[in-house]
Amino acid sequence: MRARRPPAAQLPASIGRYPSWEESEAPRRRARAAGGRPTNARDGYAPTVRTQTPDELATFLELPLVAVLATYRRDGTVLLSPVWHEWSDGGFTVATTAGDVKVRHITRDPRASILVAESEPPYRGIEIRCRPSVLPDPGGAVALRLAIRYLGEAQGTEYAETLDDNTLIRLRPDGPDEIRAWDFADDFPPGRA
DSSP states (O other), rough: OOOOOOOOGSSOOTTTTTHHHHHHHHHHHHHHHHHSSSOSSGGGOOOOOOOTTTTTTTTHHHHHHEEEEEEEETTOOEEEEEEOEEEETTTTEOOOOOOOHHHHHHHHHHOOEEEEEEESSTTEEEEEEOOOOOEEGGGGHHHHHHHHHOOOOOHHHHHHHTTTOOEEEEEEHHHSSGEEEEEEETSTTTTTO
């Protein structure tokens, strides 16, 4: 048997409605008055996201983190693909084959996004939304570079010899509204993470 909800007249005033600005801001004001910041959602904590530029994230972009590339299927749903990448000249390059599903999607619907984010503090990340280019990579030079970047010199070279990657997907934002970069360093100072 389902529990019945009491009539609205018996519920506390805060249930069933959004809190006012004063109510939602009160925990933050109390924490600041006590000399600190709220530390959890119940106390009104909201993370401090520092907007970054790609230049400020240069060391982060050198890390061999797996990116997630989003392309659009014919029915409009999104395909999320884990990809190796490199950052250069203000954009990402991904190596693949000419017949790959990602290339087919981009050729049919030239919209894509790529996201790279850390899973440890300070949780830096970057997202680009753009109209990517599909370019040839004769000889697979970029594929070799990526394999070495992610697997090391010996294993990467060996692995690259097995690849048929001859196509590049180049994702470069055309304007500031197509890029979003962040970190949470203010919430996770060194030694506190």
